[in-house]
Amino acid sequence: MTLATHDNTTQATFVTVAEPKRTRRSFADGVFADEHVMMVLSPVALLLIWEIAGRLGLIDLRFFPMPSQIFTELVGVMSSGELWLNTTASLQRLAIGFVLGGAPALALGILMGLVRPLRLFVDPLVAATYPVPKSAILPLILLVFGLGEASKVVMVAIGVFYPVIINTTAGVLAINRTYLDVGKHFRATPWQTFRTIALPGAMPFIMTGFKLGAGLGLILIAIAEMIGAKRGLGYMIWNAWEILQVEMMYIGILVIAVIGFIVTILLNQLERWMVPWQSGR
Amino acid sequence: MSSVLAFQSSDGTAGSAGRRAAADPPIRIRFVGTRKTFMIGSKPFVALEELNLDVAEGTFFCIVGPSGCGKTTLLRILAGLESPSEGRVECSRTGKEPPRMSMVFQGDSIFPWMSVWDNAAYALRLRGVAHAAIKETVDYYLDRTGLRRFADYYPHQLSGGMKQRVSIARAFANDPEILLMDEPFSALDEQNKTLLQEELLRIWEETRKTVLFITHSVDEAVTLGDRIMVMTAHPGRVKAIIDVPFERPRSVLELRAERSYGELVYRIWGHLRDEVQQARDQQQSNG
Ligand SMILES: Nc1ncnc2c1ncn2[C@@H]1O[C@H](COP(=O)(O)OP(=O)(O)OP(=O)(O)O)[C@@H](O)[C@H]1O
Ligand SMILES: [Mg+2]
Numbered sequence: 001m002t003l004a005t006h007d008n009t010t011q012a013t014f015v016t017v018a019e020p021k022r023t024r025r026s027f028a029d030g031v032f033a034d035e036h037v038m039m040v041l042s043p044v045a046l047l048l049i050w051e052i053a054g055r056l057g058l059i060d061l062r063f064f065p066m067p068s069q070i071f072t073e074l075v076g077v078m079s080s081g082e083l084w085l086n087t088t089a090s091l092q093r094l095a096i097g098f099v100l101g102g103a104p105a106l107a108l109g110i111l112m113g114l115v116r117p118l119r120l121f122v123d124p125l126v127a128a129t130y131p132v133p134k135s136a137i138l139p140l141i142l143l144v145f146g147l148g149e150a151s152k153v154v155m156v157a158i159g160v161f162y163p164v165i166i167n168t169t170a171g172v173l174a175i176n177r178t179y180l181d182v183g184k185h186f187r188a189t190p191w192q193t194f195r196t197i198a199l200p201g202a203m204p205f206i207m208t209g210f211k212l213g214a215g216l217g218l219i220l221i222a223i224a225e226m227i228g229a230k231r232g233l234g235y236m237i238w239n240a241w242e243i244l245q246v247e248m249m250y251i252g253i254l255v256i257a258v259i260g261f262i263v264t265i266l267l268n269q270l271e272r273w274m275v276p277w278q279s280g281r
Numbered sequence: 282m283s284s285v286l287a288f289q290s291s292d293g294t295a296g297s298a299g300r301r302a303a304a305d306p307p308i309r310i311r312f313v314g315t316r317k318t319f320m321i322g323s324k325p326f327v328a329l330e331e332l333n334l335d336v337a338e339g340t341f342f343c344i345v346g347p348s349g350c351g352k353t354t355l356l357r358i359l360a361g362l363e364s365p366s367e368g369r370v371e372c373s374r375t376g377k378e379p380p381r382m383s384m385v386f387q388g389d390s391i392f393p394w395m396s397v398w399d400n401a402a403y404a405l406r407l408r409g410v411a412h413a414a415i416k417e418t419v420d421y422y423l424d425r426t427g428l429r430r431f432a433d434y435y436p437h438q439l440s441g442g443m444k445q446r447v448s449i450a451r452a453f454a455n456d457p458e459i460l461l462m463d464e465p466f467s468a469l470d471e472q473n474k475t476l477l478q479e480e481l482l483r484i485w486e487e488t489r490k491t492v493l494f495i496t497h498s499v500d501e502a503v504t505l506g507d508r509i510m511v512m513t514a515h516p517g518r519v520k521a522i523i524d525v526p527f528e529r530p531r532s533v534l535e536l537r538a539e540r541s542y543g544e545l546v547y548r549i550w551g552h553l554r555d556e557v558q559q560a561r562d563q564q565q566s567n568g
Binding site: 178184276 | 357360361362382383384386388389390392393394395403404407408435436437455
């Protein structure tokens with residue numbers, strides 16, 4: 001052989017450095033790739049370990065009844081309608097408080113982001129009152145708004161208000177200045193600037209604010225309902241403690257957890273809808 | 282303008298009004314002693330030194346100058362985004378209103394939260410133009426910029442060149458009397474740039490709006506412009522105004538093959554070279 005390229009002794013050997021991912025998909029790969037499966041996997045695993053630990057006698061069943069026991073109890077309570085009544089009461093307060101706290105926080109937050117003097121004026125108030133634990137002002141709220149519906153709703157509203165206003169302001173401030181210049185150059189009115197630039201531009205931050213607010217609202221509604229309420233999941237948990245009905249306590253906690261879970265899913269879906277330019281992250 | 286190839290230039294800040302023949306088109310934009318001073322901390326910083334400049338109706342007016350000499354500042358003042366510290370800017374007007382302007386901004390400026398179509402329609406929607414008219418105009422310019430197929434895309438799904446075209450479509454769709462373009466092609470690769478220059482020339486030659494076009498590329502200025510203003514290093518002043526004699530319609534590639542093209546580019550570089558060097562020295566002594 002005279003041609004070097006055909007000479008066996010000088011021919012290079014090749015190693016693959018890039019190829020399509022996952023050439024052979026196993027069953028586990030498929031399951032783990034499914035986001036919905038991933039989302040319920042860890043809670044199910046926790047329940048399973050709990051159940052096994054209970055059956056093996058590793059945990060005190062007086063304080064930690066097994067999931068199967070709680071479930072049996074749950075079936076009983078559901079048929080009585082009592083659980084449904086308490087759940088809807090809490091949900092209703094949550095929804096009203098969400099709107100009552102979220103809407104002004106959203107409007108004010110955007111205005112603060114756009115209008116510097118307003119921001120300088122309101123910021124100290126927000127900064128000073130934000131760190132106060134919301135549960136610490138519950139007595140004050142009860143004093144002002146009474147033991148009825150209003151105080152519960154106000155607690156939720158306060159919980160939602162802070163993360164929404166703080167995130168919304170930050171979101172508007174994070175908008176690239178060029179975008180605001182574009183609006184100014186094409187003579188956008190203040191309302192048009194609000195609607196076409198500030199609101200959509202801050203939307204990723206706003207959604208984060210609402211998610212945090214939903215979590216806080218849920219925490220606060222449970223606490224608020226433990227005092228002076230006649231209905232609601234917080235009341236149900238507190239009442240169960242007083243009559244030492246441990247399973248009932250767990251049912252209350254479980255329902256709150258499930259509500260939190262569903263709200264998160266709904267808000268994530270809403271985010272995908274409202275922020276289509278960031279999809280696929 | 283007797284000979285086509287005798288490049289005329291006027292050096293210094295005096296402007297060109299004095300030489301203007303009676304048959305020349307009327308003045309569209311006039312900078313009168315325009316200065317801009319920014320306060321950096323408590324120190325004043327002159328971004329634009331007293332500028333006296335006339336731009337005639339229907340001129341494709343290019344501005345070149347070293348980085349930081351105040352080109353963007355000049356355009357932003359004209360666009361109403363910045364007010365001059367001294368002097369003023371005047372525009373001739375046809376109706377009651379001041380003339381409508383559209384700016385193509387330096388860098389990314391199309392909204393990530395709007396589709397290509399909505400971005401292009403933005404200025405028209407703000408003005409409350411009837412829906413049917415918006416649709417017709419936007420579709421036309423998306424066609425012209427080759428974006429029709431991507432009308433429903435969001436900016437993050439586009440390449441850099443396509444985003445820049447959206448920005449151009451948005452500016453043109455607004456039907457401006459004066460078009461302001463701030464280095465619209467500087468982020469693009471050579472091939473895309475040439476294509477877009479061709480497209481811009483085609484669209485512009487149809488309408489002959491007054492254009493102020495900033496670029497750092499002398500080639501681009503000579504290819505596109507009727508007149509070129511070279512600015513000095515900071516603080517920005519007029520160093521030279523040069524007429525470009527090439528006739529229209531122009532073809533980007535054919536123009537570049539001509540000998541006189543190279544000569545003109547070389548000549549303008551002569552004006553620019555010292556300024557770029559000076560700008561660099563300034564930056565080094567500052568930093
Ligand atoms: N808002 C501002 N505040 C303070 N200084 C500014 C401001 N805007 C611009 N400058 C300064 O003014 C000078 C001119 O800026 P300008 O953006 O007009 O330059 P340019 O000629 O467009 O430069 P380039 O070619 O790099 O875009 C620069 O030195 C810049 O630092
Ligand atoms: Mg610039």
